[in-house]
Amino acid sequence: MRLWVDDWSVLQGICPQVVDVDEKAGGQVAGIELRRWNSTPDSAEQWHLAANEVEPGAVVIEAFACTLPEAHVQTMLGQQPRPLWINLEYLSAEAWVAACHAMASPHPRLGLVKHFFFPGFDEHTGGLLREPGLLQRRAAFRDDPAARKAWLAGRGIEPGDDKEALCVSLFAYAQTGLPALLQAWSTGQRSVHLLVPEGRMLEAVCSALGSTLLAVGEHLSRASLIVHALPFTDQDGYDELLWACDLNFVRGEDSFVRAQWAGRPFVWHIYPQDENAHRPKLEAFMERYAARLDPQAAAALKAFWWAWNGCGDAVDAWPDFLAALPILNAHAERWCNERAAQKDLASALIAFCSHSQIVPG
Numbered sequence: 001m002r003l004w005v006d007d008w009s010v011l012q013g014i015c016p017q018v019v020d021v022d023e024k025a026g027g028q029v030a031g032i033e034l035r036r037w038n039s040t041p042d043s044a045e046q047w048h049l050a051a052n053e054v055e056p057g058a059v060v061i062e063a064f065a066c067t068l069p070e071a072h073v074q075t076m077l078g079q080q081p082r083p084l085w086i087n088l089e090y091l092s093a094e095a096w097v098a099a100c101h102a103m104a105s106p107h108p109r110l111g112l113v114k115h116f117f118f119p120g121f122d123e124h125t126g127g128l129l130r131e132p133g134l135l136q137r138r139a140a141f142r143d144d145p146a147a148r149k150a151w152l153a154g155r156g157i158e159p160g161d162d163k164e165a166l167c168v169s170l171f172a173y174a175q176t177g178l179p180a181l182l183q184a185w186s187t188g189q190r191s192v193h194l195l196v197p198e199g200r201m202l203e204a205v206c207s208a209l210g211s212t213l214l215a216v217g218e219h220l221s222r223a224s225l226i227v228h229a230l231p232f233t234d235q236d237g238y239d240e241l242l243w244a245c246d247l248n249f250v251r252g253e254d255s256f257v258r259a260q261w262a263g264r265p266f267v268w269h270i271y272p273q274d275e276n277a278h279r280p281k282l283e284a285f286m287e288r289y290a291a292r293l294d295p296q297a298a299a300a301l302k303a304f305w306w307a308w309n310g311c312g313d314a315v316d317a318w319p320d321f322l323a324a325l326p327i328l329n330a331h332a333e334r335w336c337n338e339r340a341a342q343k344d345l346a347s348a349l350i351a352f353c354s355h356s357q358i359v360p361g
């Protein structure tokens with residue numbers, strides 16, 4: 001397995017072992033060969049390993065339509081048998097995805113065939129990323145209240161005897177509604193411990209509360225609201241954060257999926273696109289997610305999610321959402337178990353390649 005990565009520093013953040021790999025020469029992490037992909041090579045940066053200097057694998061996965069370098073495609077053309085070329089698409093809950101999943105698209109000039117592979121939420125799609133043992137690790141953590149308590153205490157968070165206290169993790173894109181929501185939490189009846197990994201969201205929270213930027217490990221209190229600054233951790237650490245909280249604000253694709261495996265209520269901030277192209281995607285997921293949810297809880301969820309995504313007032317929507325949390329909690333667990341009954345994305349990819357007789361089954 002060889003992974004081409006165009007942003008080494010981002011990879012280091014979520015996979016710290018990458019620090020030991022020479023960016024210029026590439027190297028191995030957890031059995032995966034890492035190579036730096038310079039998508040805009042220039043003469044000043046001749047050191048990068050060009051994709052055409054490397055023999056393509058039996059399967060070439062182009063993620064998120066990143067566009068393979070022409071030279072790499074040419075090398076693929078010269079191979080016998082020709083590699084299986086897969087375009088791994090963005091995650092979407094929209095109905096058309098099932099119809100397009102695994103569809104073949106012959107290259108107009110080259111005679112190579114590209115297959116579209118869509119992650120998704122039902123068995124007609126490629127499924128979701130879920131590594132072996134994830135749900136067992138989560139269960140071990142969540143079934144052990146002492147482990148959660150110790151995890152929180154290790155980060156200076158001690159909700160104490162306040163059974164009503166709510167632990168909330170916050171990871172989102174820029175949010176215009178944030179200051180008002182923080183204000184509502186600070187004056188609310190229920191204590192809110194807000195766990196914010198370092199980064200832009202922490203800056204935004206501190207600035208909205210009129211504070212200097214908190215260092216990792218520090219906290220600040222505003223009546224019912226206590227903000228805790230957490231480090232940006234590797235992905236296992238981020239999973240533990242999701243498991244430890246009662247409610248998780250997540251964004252984009254990956255943290256959105258991890259929150260679903262956490263089996264806890266969550267709020268999704270979808271990646272905003274031009275001309276509001278993200279809205280039908282948000283709606284499609286909400287409809288799917290809330291289809292078998294109690295109607296009142298479904299309405300509360302939709303109102304708050306829409307508001308968090310810029311359509312509505314999050315402060316107005318918060319009380320009903322808060323009241324629905326116990327129902328949403330049970331629903332999150334059920335949703336997680338249903339999704340876990342499906343083939344995961346990596347297994348689906350292997351099955352697809354085996355079926356195409358490229359990879360031995």
Ligand SMILES: Cc1cn([C@H]2C[C@H](O)[C@@H](COP(=O)(O)OP(=O)(O)O[C@H]3O[C@@H](C)[C@H](O)[C@@H](O)[C@H]3O)O2)c(=O)[nH]c1=O
Binds near residue numbers: 238
């Ligand atoms: C806060 C935190 C996150 N993470 C992880 C969780 C996720 O796997 C990852 C962040 O990924 P995402 O949540 O998907 O957010 P993102 O904004 O980085 O990704 C997005 O990029 C856009 C360009 C795409 O169009 C989106 O669909 C989406 O993929 O970081 C950690 O490992 N440690 C941490 O401390």
